Amino acid sequence: MNDNDKKIVLDFACKKISRDELFQNLPNYLKEPFLLEKYNEVITSKDKRELEFLRMIPLDNIQLLLPIYRKLILEDWHTENEDIARYFQNEFNEDIENIPILIKAINSVPKYLQYDVMKYPYIRKIIYAIGAQPEPNNIKALERLSIETEDEQIKELALHQIEKRKKLGRWEAFNNYQ
Numbered sequence: 001m002n003d004n005d006k007k008i009v010l011d012f013a014c015k016k017i018s019r020d021e022l023f024q025n026l027p028n029y030l031k032e033p034f035l036l037e038k039y040n041e042v043i044t045s046k047d048k049r050e051l052e053f054l055r056m057i058p059l060d061n062i063q064l065l066l067p068i069y070r071k072l073i074l075e076d077w078h079t080e081n082e083d084i085a086r087y088f089q090n091e092f093n094e095d096i097e098n099i100p101i102l103i104k105a106i107n108s109v110p111k112y113l114q115y116d117v118m119k120y121p122y123i124r125k126i127i128y129a130i131g132a133q134p135e136p137n138n139i140k141a142l143e144r145l146s147i148e149t150e151d152e153q154i155k156e157l158a159l160h161q162i163e164k165r166k167k168l169g170r171w172e173a174f175n176n177y178q
Helices: 002-012 019-025 032-045 048-054 062-071 079-090 100-105 115-133 139-150 152-168 172-174
Strands: none
Touching: 002 019, 002 048, 032 048, 032 062, 062 172, 079 100, 079 115, 100 115, 100 139, 115 139, 115 152, 139 152
16 A cells, blocks of 8 residues: 555545545455455565554455454454454354464464453453354353463453353344344
C-alpha cells in the first residue's frame, strides 16, 4: 500500500470519506483475491503498520479472513492479537478447526502481552473464543486445558468457562444470529 492509498484508508477510518468513495479510489480492495494477497504479503513481510491499514478496510464477508486470522493470532510481530481473539469468539465460532489454533495461542502469548496485567485478560479472551466454538468440542478442549496446564490462573479461567458453557451454552453464536 503506497502513501496515497494509506491516506485514503485513513480518511475512510476517520469518516472523512464514505465507503463508496473508499472503493472508488481503491477498487482493487473490493476484490477478495487481491485483499487476501495483500494480507499474505503483510504476514510474509511482518509489516505491522501495513496490517493496521488493511484491518481498516471494511469487508462484506468477514469469513474471508478466517485463514488469515488463524495465522495472525499465532504471530508475535503485530499488536492485533486481542482483536483477533474477539473475532474467534464472535465471528469465527462455527469450526472445530479453530480450537487447536486457539490452544496454541494460549501457549504463545505475544511479547507485548507478557505482563500478567495484560496476559490473563488476553488469555481470558482466547478461552472465551474456545468456549464459543462448536459443542461438545469446546467443552472437551477446555477440560483438557484445565487438566494439562500448570498455570493456576489458566486452569481457573478454563473451569469457569466450562461451568458457564454447561449452564448457558454457546450464547455468542446465538446472539450473532439475532
